[in-house]
Amino acid sequence: MISSLRRVKPSSRRPEPRMLVPSLVFIALVVAAVGSLGAPLITSVATTFDVSLASAQWTLTITLLTGAIATPVLGRLGAGPHRRGTILATLGVVVAGSVLTVLPLPFAWLLVGRAAQGVGLGLTALMMGVARDHLPEDRAAATIALVSVASTVGVGIGYPLAGLLTELGGVRVAYGLGVFVTAVAFLAALRSMPVPPEGRSARVDKPGALLLAGGLFLVLLLASETGLWIRHLGLAVALAATAALLLGIWAAYERRSSAPLVDIRLMRHPAVAGANAAMLVGGVGMYLLLTLITRYAQTPQSAGYGFGLTTFVAGLVLVPFSLLGFVAGKLTPRLRERIGAPPLLAGSAIIVLFAFALFVAARSNLAELLVSMAVLGFGVGGFSAAMPSVILAVTPTDETTSAMSFNQVVRSVGFSLGSAIGGLVLAAGTPSGHLFPTDDAYTTAAWIGIAAMAVTAITCVTLARRPAAREAGTIQPIGFR
Known part of the structure; x- marks a missing residue:
């Protein structure tokens, strides 16, 4: 399979559709933000629908589940001639699901709506495939980096807006945000998504x-x-x-x-396998720290630590995460041209490790948490932006969506494991008869994150030191370092 790689000639590309790049980034941002809406609304959902917190947690869990399951299927469909229709149909499902979340229906229908919204998480890889097919190489690389960053740091946009709308009008109003932005995303796709190149198969x-x-x-x-x-x-x-x-x-x-569905032979390529391993372990660490900081900020001061922030104000703590993430995403293409993508991955992992170290050493005031969150965002943004380049450097153009879909699934698993590890460590550190874990439990969880990011950095250094697998007649470069 790898021997069939071919360089895409610029002359074979169609003219770039108007507003294509903003639409690709916006759609990735929207599906990430809407997918994360469940997290800040769990308590409000439990109160509004008179269900337990465990049941309300499913408004987030079911979105992650449907997203992970839909992603590889959409990746294969998006690799074929029906990619435009697949994108529009998927966004239509997301819009319909968003409408279900705001209608005055029982809790079960809210879960159905959230499940439909989760399907949209599979669109990120399709946005990368569109960019690679219809943009010049340099512009495609920068756009793919931004799409990857948007799909990760978009959570920092959804959290504060959802918190604010919940405080102003309740959970239904907060979910109404999803209806608006997904409808706009559908219209953007309708106007800008081009028809994919001919001669591809979409067999699932x-x-x-x-x-x-x-x-x-x-x-x-x-x-x-x-x-x-x-x-x-x-x-x-x-x-x-x-x-x-x-x-x-x-x-x-x-x-x-x-x-x-996923070409296992391609996944076994050292660069792809190493990148996915780094994504899995790195995802554990990145989401673990995000979980720790947000929980710490919302813990009431009566626990002996924490700041007792409301959902809205705690969401604002994520703003530095998103801002610095996008800054890193913009800087990454230039840095990649100078030092290559694997060293960038390693450097970004070390930055996240440093964010953990800051959290361990200094969290006595809110400003210190904001600094840790900003450093985390910069590291996550750089890591997310560099990751596609490592995989796509050895991936045929018509396998872009399939390869990146698999990487998105690996990322979802890593994020879920990071959240689970954080929850288990904090639960184990909660004294009997108390509602909140001890401050030391957060330190223990952070050290686990430091270990995860150290493993990630070592994996990325190994990738960087591996000779480029571009033997004659094997791999022809496609413009991604």
């Missing part, structure tokens, strides 16, 4: 999709429902074994499939 490997969906469902369920590991350890272990079995069968099946 249905057995492979079902096997992968089953395995991912169990993995993310176990990561999201951390209570299973505490109250039903035997069941959790059995489900974990079942997930491993399903994913193992899926990998074996995909290697033998003539039209695989």
